[in-house]
Amino acid sequence: xxxVTQTPKFQVLKTGQSMxxxxxxxxxxxxxxxxxxxxxxxxxxxxxxxxxxxxDQGEVPNGYNVSRSTxxxxxxxxxxxxxxxxxxxxCASRSNTEAFFGQGTRLTxx
Amino acid sequence: xxxxxxxxxxxxxxxxxxVTLDCVYETRDTTxxxxxxxxxxxxxxxxxIRRNSFDEQNEISGRYSWNFQKSTSSFNFTITASQVVDSxxxxxxxxxxxxxxxxxxxxxxxxxVQP
Numbered sequence: 001x002x003x004v005t006q007t008p009k010f011q012v013l014k015t016g017q018s019m020x021x022x023x024x025x026x027x028x029x030x031x032x033x034x035x036x037x038x039x040x041x042x043x044x045x046x047x048x049x050x051x052x053x054x055x056d057q058g059e060v061p062n063g064y065n066v067s068r069s070t071x072x073x074x075x076x077x078x079x080x081x082x083x084x085x086x087x088x089x090x091c092a093s094r095s096n097t098e099a100f101f102g103q104g105t106r107l108t109x110x
Numbered sequence: 111x112x113x114x115x116x117x118x119x120x121x122x123x124x125x126x127x128x129v130t131l132d133c134v135y136e137t138r139d140t141t142x143x144x145x146x147x148x149x150x151x152x153x154x155x156x157x158x159i160r161r162n163s164f165d166e167q168n169e170i171s172g173r174y175s176w177n178f179q180k181s182t183s184s185f186n187f188t189i190t191a192s193q194v195v196d197s198x199x200x201x202x203x204x205x206x207x208x209x210x211x212x213x214x215x216x217x218x219x220x221x222x223v224q225p
Contacts, residue, residue, distance in 0.1 A: 042215035
């Protein structure tokens, strides 16, 4: 059982570069979301999706785009990376009662 | 709006001591879920427990126990006879039961268990 798979695990970007963080789940969950974790601040919601074709903003959406073309995949795109986006990113998939997290992506923007 | 407060930023104990991690939450929802996660130094989030808002029964799992008190909006976590392997950051989180179902996290409590 793969659960939630996030790639890459580590990434270093230069300011202004773009990239996509991948997230896939094999549990047929409708609800998926992206969080960022910064020191002393816990995890904060970036974007979420309640099903294929439906996405919405969380608390800290600026600088990020998402799409949900399939139930399985929920990629997070950084169009023009900034040092303020240096963080650890987690993808999550929800059933009605449980929340499953990917392993995280440690992103550094220099 | 939902809010989770973990007032203890860092706790240091000596092995075999008992330790309680506090969690206080705010929500306007009448039904919700509460979670605890452990984040070891390796960085992944390890699920510990989920509690439904209408189930106030306390729970014990080995050395771990949880005290849910709806009247005080608290969901505290106790580790009995702590071990070095318990050293980690612990997060309390709150989730809607419907709607976007996103989790609202506290800022975490770093627990250091000294040998």
